[in-house]
Amino acid sequence: MSKKIGFVGLGAMGFPMAVNLKKAGFEVIGYDAFKGVYEKANHAGITMVETLKEVGELADEAIISMVRDYEQNVDxxxxxxxLLxxxxxDKTIxxxxxLDPDSMNELGKKVEEESELKMISASVSGGVSGAQAGTLSIMTSGYEAIVESFKGYFDAIGSHTFYYGNKPGNSEAAKLINNMILGININAVAEGLKLANEYDLPEEEILNLLQVSTGDSWVARNWDDISEWTADTSLGVLITDLKASYNEGLKHNVTLPFNALSSSQLFDSMGKDKPKD
Known part of the structure; x- marks a missing residue:
């Protein structure tokens, strides 16, 4: 009999992740506040239920939360x-x-003190395309034994899983660091292509050069997709993470000048409209 895993939050990222768990042989018990996703999810073989209580009852050992923020997780x-x-x-969320690292640590403490659930954190990187392909990078922290025992779940939705210690917030710190470096790299590639344009150098050939030379990066290899990002999509999410990582630096008295410059120049470098206030 296949294991039943709960899944709350079947949005743009959550839905393909749940589908990949189903494809890997798990029975997925799904819930989302937006009922419009139910027909699509049921068609994909996900067992959708009407209440969070049912998720808590039916899941064998684990419930994934892919909702938006700290407040929604508490809710x-x-x-x-x-769920309670x-x-x-004997179940783990x-x-x-x-979330930011402090909020994740606070959530972990609240779960430990006010419930009989365990909690681990598992941040993801790779975007919607990675969620669809099952190639997400997964950054985990919390109870190491539980993380190791859930390897089958992580393998179903990602291609690489990393462990960052007992504090739940550590995985969020790892994600912020990754996205901080991503933002700096995006600025670098965008500025390089601007200069190339002044010399009438074909953008495609510059990108081809970068991909086989010392200027190579994930950004250079995925520029066709990244160049379509806007303030309403991934670029807006990234700027939020850049600001969050800068604030984490302030908390820990770590100067991050390139991150600060990257945050201020990102939309200009990309030639994109800034988010509306």
Whole structure:
């Protein structure tokens, strides 16, 4: 009999992740506040339920949360008809939402003190395309033994899994560091292509050069996709992470001048409209 895993939050990232868990042989018990996703999810073989209590009851050992932020995680767990209304024992919530490190640590403490659930953090990188392809990079932290025991789940949705220690917030710090470097690299490639344009050098040939030379990066290899990012999509998410990583630097008295410059120049470098206030 296949294991039943709960999954809360079947949005742009969560839905393909849940589908890949199903393809890997797990029975996925899904819930989303937006009922418009239910028909599509049921068609993909995901067992959609109407209440969070049912998720808590039916999941064998793990429930993935892919909701938006700290407040939504607190809501799905602790509200009157939330996951805890099922009185789950010996189960773990895998928080895959993007939070700042302190908020993730606070959430972990709250779960430990006010429930019988365990909690681990598992941030992801790779975007919607990575979620669809099952090639996400997964950054985990929390109980190491639990992380290791859930390897099958992580292998179903990602191609690389990393472990960063016992504090739940450590995985979020790792993700911020990754995205900080991503933002700096995007600025570098965008500025290089601007200069190339002044010399009438074909953009495609410059990108081909970068991909086989010392200027290579994930950004150079995926520029066709990245160049389509906007403030309403991945570029908007990235600028939020750049600002968050800068704030983490301030908290820990670590100067991050390239990150600060990257944040201020990102939209100009990309030739994109800035987010509306």
């Amino acid at each position: 799905i767990i602790f509200r009157e008809d939330g 209304s099922a009185h789950p024992k 895998i928080v895959m939402s993007t």
